[in-house]
Amino acid sequence: xxxxxxxxxxxxxxxxxxxxxxxxxxxxxxxxxxxxxxxxxxxxxxxxxxxxxxxxxxxxxxxxxxxxxxxxxxxxxxxxxxxxxxxxxxxxxxxxxxxxxxxxxxxxxxxxxxxxxxxxx
Amino acid sequence: xxxxxxxxxxxxxxxxxxxxxxxxxxxxxxxxxxxxxxxxxxxxxxxxxxxxxxxxxxxxxxxxxxxxxxxxxxxxxxxxxxxxxxxxxxxxxxxxxxxxxxxxxxxxxxxxxxxxxxxxxxxxxxxxxxxxxxxxxxxxxxxxxxxxxxxxxxxxxxxxxxxxxxxxxxxxxxxxxxxxxxxxxxxxxxxxxxxxxxxxxxxxxxxxxxxxxxxxxxxxxxxxxxxxxxxxxxxxxxxxxxxxxxxxxxxxxxxxxxxxxxxxxxxxxxxxxxxxxxxxxxxxxxxxxxxxxxxxxxxxxxxxxxxxxxxxxxxxxxxxxxxxxxxxxxxxxxxxxxxxxxxxxxxxxxxxxxxxxxxxxxxxxxxxxxxxxxxxxxxxxxxxxxxxxxxxxxxxxxxxxxxxxxxxxxxxxxxxxxxxxxxxxxxxxxxxxxxxxxxxxxxxxxxxxxxxxxxxxxxxxxxxxxxxxxxxxxxxxxxxxxxxxxxxxxxxxxxxxxxxxxxxxxxxxxxxxxxxxxxxxxxxxxxxxxxxxxxxxxxxxxxxxxxxxxxxxxxxxxxxxxxxxxxxxxxxxxxxxxxxxxxxxxxxxxxxxxxxxxxxxxxxxxxxxxxxxxxxxxxxxxxxxxxxxxxxxxxxxxxxxxxxxxxxxxxxxxxxxxxxxxxxxxxxxxxxxxxxxxxxxxxxxxxxxxxxxxxxxxxxxxxxxxxxxxxxxxxxxxxxxxxxxxxxxxxxxxxxxxxxxxxx
Numbered sequence: 024x025x026x027x028x029x030x031x032x033x034x035x036x037x038x039x040x041x042x043x044x045x046x047x048x049x050x051x052x053x054x055x056x057x058x059x060x061x062x063x064x065x066x067x068x069x070x071x072x073x074x075x076x077x078x079x080x081x082x083x084x085x086x087x088x089x090x091x092x093x094x095x096x097x098x099x100x101x102x103x104x105x106x107x108x109x110x111x112x113x114x115x116x117x118x119x120x121x122x123x124x125x126x127x128x129x130x131x132x133x134x135x136x137x138x139x140x141x142x143x144x
Numbered sequence: 145x146x147x148x149x150x151x152x153x154x155x156x157x158x159x160x161x162x163x164x165x166x167x168x169x170x171x172x173x174x175x176x177x178x179x180x181x182x183x184x185x186x187x188x189x190x191x192x193x194x195x196x197x198x199x200x201x202x203x204x205x206x207x208x209x210x211x212x213x214x215x216x217x218x219x220x221x222x223x224x225x226x227x228x229x230x231x232x233x234x235x236x237x238x239x240x241x242x243x244x245x246x247x248x249x250x251x252x253x254x255x256x257x258x259x260x261x262x263x264x265x266x267x268x269x270x271x272x273x274x275x276x277x278x279x280x281x282x283x284x285x286x287x288x289x290x291x292x293x294x295x296x297x298x299x300x301x302x303x304x305x306x307x308x309x310x311x312x313x314x315x316x317x318x319x320x321x322x323x324x325x326x327x328x329x330x331x332x333x334x335x336x337x338x339x340x341x342x343x344x345x346x347x348x349x350x351x352x353x354x355x356x357x358x359x360x361x362x363x364x365x366x367x368x369x370x371x372x373x374x375x376x377x378x379x380x381x382x383x384x385x386x387x388x389x390x391x392x393x394x395x396x397x398x399x400x401x402x403x404x405x406x407x408x409x410x411x412x413x414x415x416x417x418x419x420x421x422x423x424x425x426x427x428x429x430x431x432x433x434x435x436x437x438x439x440x441x442x443x444x445x446x447x448x449x450x451x452x453x454x455x456x457x458x459x460x461x462x463x464x465x466x467x468x469x470x471x472x473x474x475x476x477x478x479x480x481x482x483x484x485x486x487x488x489x490x491x492x493x494x495x496x497x498x499x500x501x502x503x504x505x506x507x508x509x510x511x512x513x514x515x516x517x518x519x520x521x522x523x524x525x526x527x528x529x530x531x532x533x534x535x536x537x538x539x540x541x542x543x544x545x546x547x548x549x550x551x552x553x554x555x556x557x558x559x560x561x562x563x564x565x566x567x568x569x570x571x572x573x574x575x576x577x578x579x580x581x582x583x584x585x586x587x588x589x590x591x592x593x594x595x596x597x598x599x600x601x602x603x604x605x606x607x608x609x610x611x612x613x614x615x616x617x618x619x620x621x622x623x624x625x626x627x628x629x630x631x632x633x634x635x636x637x638x639x640x641x642x643x644x645x646x647x648x649x650x651x652x653x654x655x656x657x658x659x660x661x662x663x664x665x666x667x668x669x670x671x672x673x674x675x676x677x678x679x680x681x682x683x684x685x686x687x688x689x690x691x692x693x694x695x696x697x698x699x700x701x702x703x704x705x706x707x708x709x710x711x712x713x714x715x716x717x718x719x720x721x722x723x724x725x726x727x728x729x730x731x732x733x734x735x736x737x738x739x740x741x742x743x744x745x746x747x748x749x750x751x752x753x754x755x756x757x758x759x760x761x762x763x764x765x766x767x768x769x770x771x772x773x774x775x776x777x778x779x780x781x782x783x784x785x786x787x788x789x790x791x792x793x794x795x796x797x798x799x800x801x802x803x804x805x806x807x808x809x810x811x812x813x814x815x816x817x818x819x820x821x822x823x824x825x826x827x828x829x830x831x832x833x834x835x836x837x838x839x840x841x842x843x844x845x846x847x848x849x850x851x852x853x854x855x856x857x858x859x860x861x862x863x864x865x866x867x868x869x870x871x872x873x874x875x876x877x878x879x880x881x882x883x884x885x886x887x888x
Binding site: 027028029035038039040041043044046048049050053054055056059060062063066067070071072073074075076077078079081082083084085086088090093094096097098100101102125128129131132135136139141 | 396634635644
């Protein structure tokens with residue numbers, strides 16, 4: 024655990040009560056790194072849960088997106104919030120950010136929401 | 145028409161608490177049925193070109209959003225054909241057969257549709273569900289979760305109660321709020337309290353989905369659970385989510401390294417009027433399949449808020465447990481309900497929990513109310529603070545690890561004090577609010593929020609607002625703890641943050657032990673394969689289970705007897721046979737005047753003897769106290785005494801208080817009167833015994849004194865003491881002849 028790097032790249036061993044007290048630490052230093060999530064995805068796959076692995080891979084893509092934007096995306100997926108077109112636009116945005124798996128999720132949602140009446144009117 | 149009053153037997157039965165519960169006639173059209181709903185489909189699957197085009201009787205063009213998500217993400221196509229072809233009963237039998245490994249069952253289950261798993265699990269009896277749970281749960285070591293809340297969101301009480309819950313062994317603490325805006329304050333207070341209580345305790349604050357995520361992102365909580373799934377599309381939408389939004393939310397949590405599980409539970413759709421004529425169990429099968437499909441590591445189910453709905457129909461309680469086992473078949477963490485109170489009856493609620501308790505799950509309760517019922521802001525739980533000792537005794541009775549342990553009173557008081565001090569320091573340091581010492585003292589002592597009169601009800605709201613506005617994160621809390629000398633707690637909070645970087649606790653069924661090791665499907669897999677395998681408590685854990693604070697040893701009881709102040713029974717000399725017809729011997733047992741001074745009723749032995757003497761005197765007889773040293777058998781004591789007695793009549797008295805009247809011509813085990821229930825013998829009864837013995841001595845036939853009747857569990861209360869007192873008596877037996885005793 025002590026050789027791991029946080030999202031910021033800082034080694035987690037540098038995160039101590041003392042360094043927090045000095046104000047040297049930000050939440051990004053104690054946030055998971057996408058490579059770690061990819062590694063955990065492999066562990067999940069090896070333990071018989073490819074869906075959990077997929078989740079970790081989607082999560083890895085979201086690590087570099089800010090809290091506010093992530094929460095905005097979540098809201099956009101809630102029922103009646105977005106038109107299929109808006110969902111496709113977010114998918115494109117996600118693709119540009121390299122979030123291919125999440126983009127796929129949004130594209131699928133655009134399709135299903137239209138068919139099942141879950142999109143914004 | 146006048147209605148006739150029921151007869152007494154039924155009036156009496158009607159008054160019992162179980163009859164406060166609602167029992168529903170099954171109504172399949174409303175979904176008020178546990179299994180076999182009107183619209184439950186037959187299991188089926190059709191795969192074309194590596195794509196599911198039909199599932200459980202529905203073609204893909206008719207898939208609702210739940211079907212769609214499960215079909216596209218949740219079914220392992222490489223085993224689906226093999227798995228769906230297995231006969232339901234054949235597969236059900238594998239769940240209880242040690243020759244079929246958990247791994248293989250999990251592999252095949254991942255190719256099964258919701259209707260298939262529902263069909264399989266509906267074949268298991270209650271006893272078989274217990275075996276299946278023992279075998280199929282993901283984590284080897286069982287654990288438990290507590291609710292920690294109160295009516296006023298009192299941060300001091302929350303922290304003290306969180307520390308207390310951790311001391312009792314709970315590894316996850318769930319809080320929530322009566323006032324939504326208080327949530328950030330509750331999260332901080334419970335996280336601090338948990339850190340005071342133990343390293344590695346996970347904390348969540350159950351609020352609206354995005355608010356909960358926001359708390360997690362700031363590090364103020366370490367897991368999330370209130371991510372609800374429903375089995376019909378309409379109810380899902382009513383819950384303001386879709387399978388896609390939930391899948392995204394699941395990834396959002398993982399992206400911040402935060403553990404998360406979803407919540408579902410049979411009966412919720414029927415409760416909300418949207419069951420679409422399906423059974424509770426089939427709809428839950430859809431939820432569990434969806435949980436796996438969206439990539440959640442675990443599920444809290446087993447009715448949850450709608451447990452009482454399932455409990456109202458035939459087989460409903462069995463279906464709740466079957467839901468839990470279904471989660472395990474999907475290879476997910478099972479947080480097995482026993483959460484919202486589903487019955488007014490202590491018998492029914494114990495019956496509902498017990499099979500899961502002995503089977504063992506990742507979390508037996510998905511919220512044991514560790515606080516007072518009235519303080520539980522989720523509503524009263526199936527198990528509450530008044531039940532903690534019961535739960536500990538049940539663990540000990542069955543040798544079962546239900547995740548709890550006995551907490552020492554002195555230690556709990558210390559932890560509660562420290563928790564209030566830590567919260568006071570952090571809130572003050574961060575400018576969240578100031579607490580009075582009186583408030584803190586009340587919180588330390590309080591059994592619940594009603595015991596606190598000095599609280600400021602506005603403080604939590606102000607604190608919460610400040611946390612949000614000044615963007616307080618767990619880093620600030622850690623710094624504040626450290627600045628104020630709470631280094632241990634600062635380190636423990638930091639360890640929880642660091643755990644997010646490693647991500648090991650994102651894996652299925654992860655908890656931390658007290659050394660911060662992750663116990664999960666990966667690190668602590670359940671490999672049960674019949675007797676002698678699977679989880680066995682370590683010897684130190686077994687010792688925790690076995691050692692409850694109420695237990696007493698022979699030496700404890702001996703010390704208790706030794707501490708008696710008035711040791712006023714003495715040996716006067718040896719006892720001779722008397723020829724005085726008024727002489728009645730009170731034969732006392734070997735420990736009398738040595739190691740035992742107080743009877744089981746709490747009366748001193750000297751007082752009991754005095755009453756017998758006084759009764760004899762009333763009848764004009766003379767009592768002599770003689771210790772019979774060579775036997776602890778009451779019959780032999782009585783008979784030996786009778787043979788020394790001038791009248792031929794004696795009173796035999798064991799030091800624990802049991803007494804009889806004997807006569808020298810009777811067989812040893814016979815007697816004239818017997819007072820067998822020592823704990824219920826009062827002063828008056830000992831006097832009556834003296835009077836009756838006197839009357840027997842004079843040749844009369846008095847009316848025997850009756851043993852007082854009690855419907856209390858006298859034997860449960862006293863039998864362990866009896867065993868110890870008898871052992872003490874046995875140690876005092878010797879070959880000395882009878883000795884004359886006196887009271888001073």
